[in-house]
Amino acid sequence: MDSPLHRYADWDQHADRHTQLADPVVTVRQIGRLGLPGRAPTRIDHALVYTTRRGDFEVFLPPHRPRRLRRRYTAVYEVDMGVHPVRNRIPLPSADDAHEFEVGVEFDWQVTDPARYVRSGHRDVPRLLLGELEQAARPVTRRFTIADSAAAENELLTAVGQGKPLGEEAGLRVLWTVRLRRDEENIAHARRLQAIEHEAAEEIRTQQCGSRADREKADRSRAQHERQLELQEYEARRIAFYREYLTHGGIDAWAMHLAQHPEDSAKALSSLREEQREQLRAQMELIKEMLTKAGTEPFELEGPRRLAIEAFTAVFGQHVPEGPDPAAAKTGHTDTSR
Structure with a gap:
C-alpha cells in the first residue's frame, strides 16, 4: 500500500516558489488508521505539521522529516515558510x-x-x-x-x-x-486651490515687476529731462557770459579766453544777433592789434598771441561774414594781406 502522504490531498494549492500566497498552508492530507511508513513528497523548505488523535501538533521544520509515520497521526499540513x-x-x-x-x-x-x-x-x-x-x-x-x-x-x-x-x-x-x-477627491481639490494660488501669485508678481519697470523707466526719463534742462541752463549761462563780454568790451579777457578755448567762439557767435556781429568785427580788429603790438616782453605774449591769432583766423574767419573794406571802397579792390 502506498504511503498516506502519496494519496490524493484534501487541500492542494499547487503552489510553487513564484505563487502569490494568501494562505501558507499549501496542502492538507488525511492519514488513515492503516497508513504505512513512507517519505513525504514535500519541498525541503516547507514545514510539516502533524496532528494527533488527541489534538496535539508535532512540527518538523525544514529540512527535518519524520523517519516513519506513527499511527497516532491523523493529518499532515504542509506549510510554506517563505x-x-x-x-x-x-x-x-x-x-x-x-x-x-x-x-x-x-x-x-x-x-x-x-x-x-x-x-x-x-x-x-x-x-x-x-x-x-x-x-x-x-x-x-x-x-x-x-x-x-x-x-x-x-x-x-x-x-x-x-x-x-x-x-x-x-x-x-x-x-x-x-x-x-x-483621499483622491481632497487631493484634487487641494491641487485646484494650489493652481489658483500659483496663478494669483504669478499675476501679482507680473504686476509688481511691470510697475517697477514703469517706475524705473519714468525715473530714467525724468533724470534725462533734468539733465537736458541742466545742459540748457548751462549753455544759456555760457551764452550770457559771452554776450556780456562782447557787448561791454571785455576784449582783453575775451581774447585770452578764446586763446585757451577756441571752440567756444562758434557757440558764442551763433547766439549773437545780426546787429551785434557788426560790432564784433570792429572789436576783432582791435584784438588783433592788441595781440600784435609790442607792450610786454615778447616771450610773455608769444604763446597767447599765436593761439589767439590762429583761433580768430580759423573760427572768426569762417563764421563772421566779412564786411566791405573801407579802403577797398575807395580804391576799387580788397586788401587780402591781412
Missing part, C-alpha cells in the same frame, strides 16, 4: 466623516510558528494583517482632520509600533510600513 510581500490600500476615517484618509500599506510576512498558524485556523494572511492594522489605526486617525495627514501618519506609526506585533497570535512575523494621505 517571505511574502503584500501591497494594498485601505481607507481610514478622519475627524470629519465627509472625508477619509487613504493609507498605503506594505507588509512582508512569514510563518515562524507553523503549529500556531495551523491552530489559528486563518486562511487569508493579508486580510488578517489589514484587519489588525485597521483596528489599531482607526482610533488614531479619528483625532485628525483631513488636512493634518502628516501629523496623523506620525501618530499612526507610533501607536501601531508600540502595540502588539501584527500577526503574532497567528505565528507570523511581519515587517510593515504605512503611508497616510488625503
Whole structure:
C-alpha cells in the first residue's frame, strides 16, 4: 500500500516558489488508521505539521522529516515558510466623516510558528494583517482632520509600533510600513486651490515687476529731462557770459579766453544777433592789434598771441561774414594781406 502522504490531498494549492500566497498552508492530507511508513513528497523548505488523535501538533521544520509515520497521526499540513510581500490600500476615517484618509500599506510576512498558524485556523494572511492594522489605526486617525495627514501618519506609526506585533497570535512575523494621505477627491481639490494660488501669485508678481519697470523707466526719463534742462541752463549761462563780454568790451579777457578755448567762439557767435556781429568785427580788429603790438616782453605774449591769432583766423574767419573794406571802397579792390 502506498504511503498516506502519496494519496490524493484534501487541500492542494499547487503552489510553487513564484505563487502569490494568501494562505501558507499549501496542502492538507488525511492519514488513515492503516497508513504505512513512507517519505513525504514535500519541498525541503516547507514545514510539516502533524496532528494527533488527541489534538496535539508535532512540527518538523525544514529540512527535518519524520523517519516513519506513527499511527497516532491523523493529518499532515504542509506549510510554506517563505517571505511574502503584500501591497494594498485601505481607507481610514478622519475627524470629519465627509472625508477619509487613504493609507498605503506594505507588509512582508512569514510563518515562524507553523503549529500556531495551523491552530489559528486563518486562511487569508493579508486580510488578517489589514484587519489588525485597521483596528489599531482607526482610533488614531479619528483625532485628525483631513488636512493634518502628516501629523496623523506620525501618530499612526507610533501607536501601531508600540502595540502588539501584527500577526503574532497567528505565528507570523511581519515587517510593515504605512503611508497616510488625503483621499483622491481632497487631493484634487487641494491641487485646484494650489493652481489658483500659483496663478494669483504669478499675476501679482507680473504686476509688481511691470510697475517697477514703469517706475524705473519714468525715473530714467525724468533724470534725462533734468539733465537736458541742466545742459540748457548751462549753455544759456555760457551764452550770457559771452554776450556780456562782447557787448561791454571785455576784449582783453575775451581774447585770452578764446586763446585757451577756441571752440567756444562758434557757440558764442551763433547766439549773437545780426546787429551785434557788426560790432564784433570792429572789436576783432582791435584784438588783433592788441595781440600784435609790442607792450610786454615778447616771450610773455608769444604763446597767447599765436593761439589767439590762429583761433580768430580759423573760427572768426569762417563764421563772421566779412564786411566791405573801407579802403577797398575807395580804391576799387580788397586788401587780402591781412
